[in-house]
Amino acid sequence: MSTRSDRISADERREQILDAAVAVFGEFGYAGTSTDRVARAAGISQPYVVRLFGTKEQLFIETLRHTLERLLATFRAALPVDAEEASVEQRLGEAYLRLVEDRGVLLTLLHGFMLGSDPGIGPVARDGFLQVFRMLRDEAGLAPEQIHRFLADGMLINTLLATGIGVDAATDRDAADLMECTFGERVGEVLARASA
Template identity: 55%
Template sequence: MSSVQTKSDRIPAAERRELILDAATQVFGELGYAGATTDRVARAAGISQPYVVRMFGTKEQLFIEVLERSTAQILATFDAEIAAYDAASPDDRTGYGQSLQARLGGAYTRLVQTHRGILLALMQGFLLGHDSGIGPVARECFMRVYDRLRDVMDAQGTMDFMAQGMLINTLIASGLTARVRTDSKVGELFECAFGDKAKLVVASVEGD
């Protein structure tokens, strides 16, 4: 038995599952659905490829679980921010700092700043909207986010918020962070999208 197999055998199944999904989120996000393989995911997770297949079945099913898990992480982030905002008294909300929409935007920025693979994997899923297996899941994930935001915003506010979020996703996924310091127009765009967190986002993505 290899050392990798021995190590993985010591990890509880639930933890192994999360370990694989963490690795798969990064691999799918970086390589896309077509470029990723279960072998690449297994190596990234430090777990044997046959075990990945036994646990998730096909690459498609693994990708679908990545999309659903990434969506759940975004919704959990929003739910925590909404709960904190709701818990504040009306008088305290001014002191809380910002509108709920601004607070949610900040929470989303922090999430994608520290977990870039989430947004990249979701973007890959949206690109596969034509796929008969993945497309319906990607659309459902998108609408789950819309529905949750619609609970706390009107239709126009929800559309504006999601449009801003997709801009943030595109800026990071496109690799434009590499040009922020050398192209004033790119820097201006990042400041408009991220506000005072622009430098932190660029530093985290570029590994500074």
């Protein structure tokens, strides 16, 4: 029997469930995930997940918010103190690549954006994307053309990483060329990170 001091707080349990949900929603998508699957991944009971989050839709919404908060925190931590070190875009891009080494983060974000027309999930996805835009504009100080390039390149990178096209680069010349024109000399490093 565990003592009271062995128990984790409700906030810690909530974070544990959200972290498990990022992995599960990332792997199975919204349609392929159940609250039971998330509960098993978190090592707790399904009724507890439902008690904390309600429906699967609300669990996904909270998971998407959790992932977006992580993304924004990662970007904020990468803002340069000394502009001589690297450009803001380079720092943000590097931070993003480190973050999406966790495939669950990458795929949860993509699943959320793909559900943009859903009446419950769509507003959260759109608001999250706009939060990223505002952070790039207001906090990172990027100009409109820099924001456009950063977001466009980011979506291309997301697509390449999510589809696993880099895996095909070893045997498909077109896949290799696409990876090369996207990542340049860093293609090997990106492929190593994506497969880690």
